[in-house]
Amino acid sequence: MARPTMEDVAARAGVSRALVSLVMRNSPKVSPQRRAAVLRAAEELGYSPHAMARSLASRTSNVLGVMVSDLHNPYFAEIVDGLDTVARSEGFELIINTGGRSPARERRAVAGLLSFRPAGLVLLGPVVAAADIAAAASKTPVALVARASNLSTVDTVNDDGNAGAQLAVDHLVALGHTRIAHFDGGRGSQSALRKRGYLAAMRRHCLEPLVLPSEYTDVAGAKAVGKLLERGHPIPTAIVAANDYNAVGAISALNEAGVRVPQDISVIGYDNTSLAALAHVGLTTIDQPRREMGRLAAEALLRRARDPRAEPVRHLLQPSLVVRSTTGTPLQAR
Template identity: 85%
Template sequence: MARPTMEDVAARAGVSRALVSLVMRDSPKVSRERREAVLRAAEELGYSPHAVARSLASRTSTLLGVMVSDLHNPFFAEIVDGLDAVARSEGFELIINTGGRSVARERGAVQSLLSFRPAGLVLLGAAVPASDIAAAADKAPVVLVARDSRLSTVDTVNDDGKAGAEVVVDHLVALGHTRIVHLDGGRGSQAAVRKRGYVGAMRKHGLEPAVLSSEYTDSAGAKAAGQLLERFDPLPTAIVAANDFNAVGAISALDEAGLRVPQDVSVVGYDNTSLAALARIGLTTIDQPRREMGRLAAEALLQRIRDGRVEPVRHLLQPKLVVRGTTGVPRS
């Protein structure tokens, strides 16, 4: 059967379509008797107003747009969990799109989300230029997660990536490692910040930094680990990976090469996703409180939407080291 429409409800209740629209918007202009007649007809027909159509008609949206840089990365999925919990408790719904780690696709995804006229946007790990973000913020409140911004019209939620990378290096040095290589996140969000933290910490300990270009994916981690095996002699005894996904790829490549983790090479990730906690992986990593980040992003958005706040909010969370089974003392 075709989805019932407002016209169907109006015909069943014996009223005009305009009156049905008023009832669905909870307008006080409708009498109790007519309201009850419309709601009864809607229930009998199984009619439910479409959230997008309702927001377009009333110009009061209950939709929040979410652009996810990479749907394959569980880090973003766990942030969305936090976003969704707050949104639902406050009567909002999420529309999710992905940028596929491509600037061009992200730009299109943001424009697509704006076409729904959402009450606000959350951009997770966005790589689009600041000018695109500023343009989006002119149309709806925007919160960036895992991305810095100096725009006064945009709120941000981040962890201190520099401090997180420093903690990782300190941990490895305390175990006795001196040959420590960083697989960076390429042009990914926060990659440069983590790289600076790694380089600074290595120099603080009087060690020579070594960085291999990589990305926030498992395939890039595997590729970078392969390059490491070809270029370094002797091999490094520890790897600081760009993120958990990258670390898992590196561990896979090391395993295929006959090297043991952590007996031959220690590996540390970043994010503490559900992937890192799996018993078969047991990845030492830096914890970012993903659901908390999602909660803070949703609350910041709602403050702009409902309270009219105009001053930017900058949440900077402190990362914590989670030690599991992929780090140990260096081989002799």
């Protein structure tokens, strides 16, 4: 069957198409009786307004586009929770697309979201080029989460990844670790900042750094463990993983190799996702206030949507350490 139209609803309710349009836009100019008749007709027909068509017709939009770098990472889902809370309270709906951690895919994802004529875009952990972000910002308000920008037309919400990585190293050193490796996040957003913090903390403690190339995935964490074990003894007694997802992959590979966590080697993640808090995982990690970051990004975006010339917002949130069961005293210090 063809999708029911506004004309169909108007005919069923015995009113004009213009009045149906007013009801769908929640206009106060409609009497309660007529509003009820239109809503009843719409329900009977299974009609719902098409957000894209409505925005094209009215040149306004109640849609916010969200580009998620990696749908597999629960970190982004928790940020979306914060976005959604603010969006719904302000009468907006979210449309979500993913870039799959690929610059080319992200460009296509952003172009697809822009085709809906959204009131604004939120890009979560984007790896797309700065020029592409600037191009998007010339068409609609843009807010970035987990990505820095100097563009005056773009708002940003980040945690201090440098400080967070240093917290991780400091925790391990306080436990007695001196051989601490870092699995970096590859091309992932904020990866360079976390690596910089790791290196700074290792220098501060007069320790020799060891960085293994990795990515923000469990598979990459497992592969990095393989590379680590291939190096032979002495292996590090602790790992600062790129993120929680990477850490879980590392722990799985260590268990398969007969290396106990934390008895033989400690592992610390980054993000404090719901995955880290699971009882059978119990991952020590660095906490980012994910829902708060989503809330701040949505508020900044809606502010810019109302005033395109507003000064850019630059939120930099401080991370904190969450100690669970994957870190402990190294064997030689017991």
